Amino acid sequence: MLKKSNLILVTLGITLMAFVPNCKKGAATATLASDAASRVYVAPGEKDEVYAFLSGGFSGQMSVYGIPSARLFKIIPVFSVFPENGYGFDEETKEMLKTTHGYVPWDDSHHVESSMTDGKQDGRWMFLNANNTPRLARIDLKSFETKEILEIPNTAGNHASPFATENTEYLMAATRFSVPVPQASVPIDSFSKGGFKGTVTMVKVDKNTGRLSIELQVLVPGFNYDLSHCGKKKSHDWCFFSSYNSEQAHKMLEVGASKKDKDFILAFNWVRAKECKDQGKAYNFGGEYVNNFHDENKPAVSTKLSGVKMLNPKDCPGMMYYMPTPKSPHGTDVDSTGEYIVGGGKLASVIPVHSFSKMMEVKDKKEHHSTEIEGIPVLKYESTLAGEVQKPCLGPLHTEFDGKGYAYTSCFVSSEVVKWKLGTWEVVQHLPAYYSVGHLSIVGGSSSEPYGKYLIAMNKITKDRYLPVGMELPQSAQLYDISSGKAELLSDFPTVGEPHYSQMIPAKLLMDKTAKLYPLEENKHPYATKNENEAKIVRLGSTVHIYMTAIRSHFKPDIIEARTGETLYFHVTNLEQDYDIPHGFAIGGAPNMTNLLIMPGETRTFKWVAPKPGVYPFYCTDFCSALHQEMQQYIRVSP
Amino acid sequence: MKTLLFQTLSKKNRLLILGVGLVLVLVYLIPIWSISISAPQYPEGLGMQIWINKITGATPYDLKNINLLNHYIGMQEIVSESIPELLFMPYVLGYLIFGAFITEIYPKVGMAILGIINLLLVGLVGLSDFWRWEYNYGHNLNPEAPIIVEGMAYQPPLLGCKEMLNITACSYPSYGGLILGLSLVALVYILWDENRRKKSNVV
Numbered sequence: 108m109l110k111k112s113n114l115i116l117v118t119l120g121i122t123l124m125a126f127v128p129n130c131k132k133g134a135a136t137a138t139l140a141s142d143a144a145s146r147v148y149v150a151p152g153e154k155d156e157v158y159a160f161l162s163g164g165f166s167g168q169m170s171v172y173g174i175p176s177a178r179l180f181k182i183i184p185v186f187s188v189f190p191e192n193g194y195g196f197d198e199e200t201k202e203m204l205k206t207t208h209g210y211v212p213w214d215d216s217h218h219v220e221s222s223m224t225d226g227k228q229d230g231r232w233m234f235l236n237a238n239n240t241p242r243l244a245r246i247d248l249k250s251f252e253t254k255e256i257l258e259i260p261n262t263a264g265n266h267a268s269p270f271a272t273e274n275t276e277y278l279m280a281a282t283r284f285s286v287p288v289p290q291a292s293v294p295i296d297s298f299s300k301g302g303f304k305g306t307v308t309m310v311k312v313d314k315n316t317g318r319l320s321i322e323l324q325v326l327v328p329g330f331n332y333d334l335s336h337c338g339k340k341k342s343h344d345w346c347f348f349s350s351y352n353s354e355q356a357h358k359m360l361e362v363g364a365s366k367k368d369k370d371f372i373l374a375f376n377w378v379r380a381k382e383c384k385d386q387g388k389a390y391n392f393g394g395e396y397v398n399n400f401h402d403e404n405k406p407a408v409s410t411k412l413s414g415v416k417m418l419n420p421k422d423c424p425g426m427m428y429y430m431p432t433p434k435s436p437h438g439t440d441v442d443s444t445g446e447y448i449v450g451g452g453k454l455a456s457v458i459p460v461h462s463f464s465k466m467m468e469v470k471d472k473k474e475h476h477s478t479e480i481e482g483i484p485v486l487k488y489e490s491t492l493a494g495e496v497q498k499p500c501l502g503p504l505h506t507e508f509d510g511k512g513y514a515y516t517s518c519f520v521s522s523e524v525v526k527w528k529l530g531t532w533e534v535v536q537h538l539p540a541y542y543s544v545g546h547l548s549i550v551g552g553s554s555s556e557p558y559g560k561y562l563i564a565m566n567k568i569t570k571d572r573y574l575p576v577g578m579e580l581p582q583s584a585q586l587y588d589i590s591s592g593k594a595e596l597l598s599d600f601p602t603v604g605e606p607h608y609s610q611m612i613p614a615k616l617l618m619d620k621t622a623k624l625y626p627l628e629e630n631k632h633p634y635a636t637k638n639e640n641e642a643k644i645v646r647l648g649s650t651v652h653i654y655m656t657a658i659r660s661h662f663k664p665d666i667i668e669a670r671t672g673e674t675l676y677f678h679v680t681n682l683e684q685d686y687d688i689p690h691g692f693a694i695g696g697a698p699n700m701t702n703l704l705i706m707p708g709e710t711r712t713f714k715w716v717a718p719k720p721g722v723y724p725f726y727c728t729d730f731c732s733a734l735h736q737e738m739q740q741y742i743r744v745s746p
Numbered sequence: 747m748k749t750l751l752f753q754t755l756s757k758k759n760r761l762l763i764l765g766v767g768l769v770l771v772l773v774y775l776i777p778i779w780s781i782s783i784s785a786p787q788y789p790e791g792l793g794m795q796i797w798i799n800k801i802t803g804a805t806p807y808d809l810k811n812i813n814l815l816n817h818y819i820g821m822q823e824i825v826s827e828s829i830p831e832l833l834f835m836p837y838v839l840g841y842l843i844f845g846a847f848i849t850e851i852y853p854k855v856g857m858a859i860l861g862i863i864n865l866l867l868v869g870l871v872g873l874s875d876f877w878r879w880e881y882n883y884g885h886n887l888n889p890e891a892p893i894i895v896e897g898m899a900y901q902p903p904l905l906g907c908k909e910m911l912n913i914t915a916c917s918y919p920s921y922g923g924l925i926l927g928l929s930l931v932a933l934v935y936i937l938w939d940e941n942r943r944k945k946s947n948v949v
Contacts, residue, residue: 659814686790733892
């Protein structure tokens, strides 16, 4: 046992030592001089406190990290093919990547949204947008697999998506690129004459199954709708969309779209919109789109749909209002109480905060309207303003809330996170970020009940943060502890793709609910083989169906005969009923198929066209057992 | 001795016997014995339960996974159908319960003694049969098994824990077994109590 005086000396010594190496680098790294390492250290066998779901940006995927350790657990394939497990390649999942443009095996995924009940994260689903080819995905949090993808018609650049209402009644999806709606070849300069339009789409989420469907689209002026967040509690009925380029410039937007002092946050009453639809005020509109659904342990089904209900704002008074917001607003975030709508203007020198109550008070009073755009009243800036955070930083973008009365705003240009107080609008702390921070995420921070312990900043650039690895460096995220009065940087970590936005969920909400296997007796796959005795080969002309089983450490049937040009379908069922025992399946030199990773009790299908005569090995790719290397067999292809 | 055999059971002891008969009915509903195994790759453990009429896994998939593990060493698959004892064991238990109820009609100390003998017989025969099955499973291994360790047998312990390769197997009575044991204790108590009562009557 140490005596108290000794303890003080030792502590002092450690503290000093911690500061010494940092002297040279100065303030930028001084925050690391604390015991940050021990606060992110998760000892072997211990578990992280939080799941972080990060979107993959241009990788089109979603990744799962543990916080505070920042260990990468999994990449969930969503919009991009994934050779590791055959997603997008095999007969079960390739339908998931179907669109009206054909098979699109990539996308640009920006925003992760969590399903909510009463404004709180409920741990059922995550939603992810596809910006490039407008789509919206639902990821099931039992299996951590993509279950559904819905294409959004009459839109281009599904950026302000998928933001959920308080009980996940709807997900919002709005146009980033306004285009002719319906699509047509028109001169590009007709954009400036109002020839281009945007749409706001209400995607209905079935309360029990999570199934997605398009409820309604609203045709809005042709601006760029950038981000969204929906209200909570008193603002439950509303969602707020930021927009830029209200100038409707069509070339050199850098200048053209930055002319006006203010653009808008669009306040949208979705309850009113539904009401107008039910009153028959929406009209039938075209638009082809697909809905891809991957039911548990069955092949995904892609359904072509056409037509939506379209609503014009002028036909539904009280549904939409524009709130002027300086300048080229990007972020629009609603605080945990539902009262404050915080704008983040890329070029603004203030952070404007609108008051929901004020908006409700003035929205229908003519003296508070400055003008009207295509049936949408424009409210006066001062009329809805709750306050402005003065000179917070350069390029404020996104704001998250800690539930304790503080807001954290990311600042892209000055590479920092500013902490400020709601109500007094004073900045209380500047935190450096390395570098060019976009979104922030606090555990539960966009819900009505933030968990408020960790904040991650998602950065675009990492110059000098890691060992150089050629021209392209990893993107990164930074972890801050915000549990005490002063936020502290704990660690930074490289990420997969661009960590554009994230949702973080306390581990206790999910960890006991995750699925461990597919029960074989519930396997409804049309090509399932539930025991080895049923393994068989069925020939239908030049098509061969191989009903195959995989179990430690063999496949059955194990010798397969085929003729050149025949199409072979390997329907492989993993007979294991043990957690964490998938089997892999790959054939040597299969040009159109990568690998299958078949979960216990699951059936998946590998399509292979018998090539020139020869003997081709197939084998298990997932190290399954002591005899994994023996889990290999042959296909003989004869002329 | 003879007087003790035909001594009528006290009201309390008759009730106790009735209790034993009723509690024995539970043995149909709960496992008698359980074997649990743990290994590095099974941090959560695997379990197997022996019931009066079947063998199951502790979870719906444990038995399957135990068999999967066992196949490496060439142990034959453990399935209820291969153990004929499980077919008549329910009747043996029924006989014991029947005996308890007959004792209510014919409440003599001799019946309690018969019960003790029956329970002891069932226990001894049961345990030795259990041991025999364990022995057979552990020793009669497929000579073509992937893993053959010279001189190694895989007989689980009758009672207690044992290490086999990287697996620790533990074997203990489960609730049903405890009930059978307690029934025996109850009958022995009755015998002791009746004996004491006889002596005090004499005095």
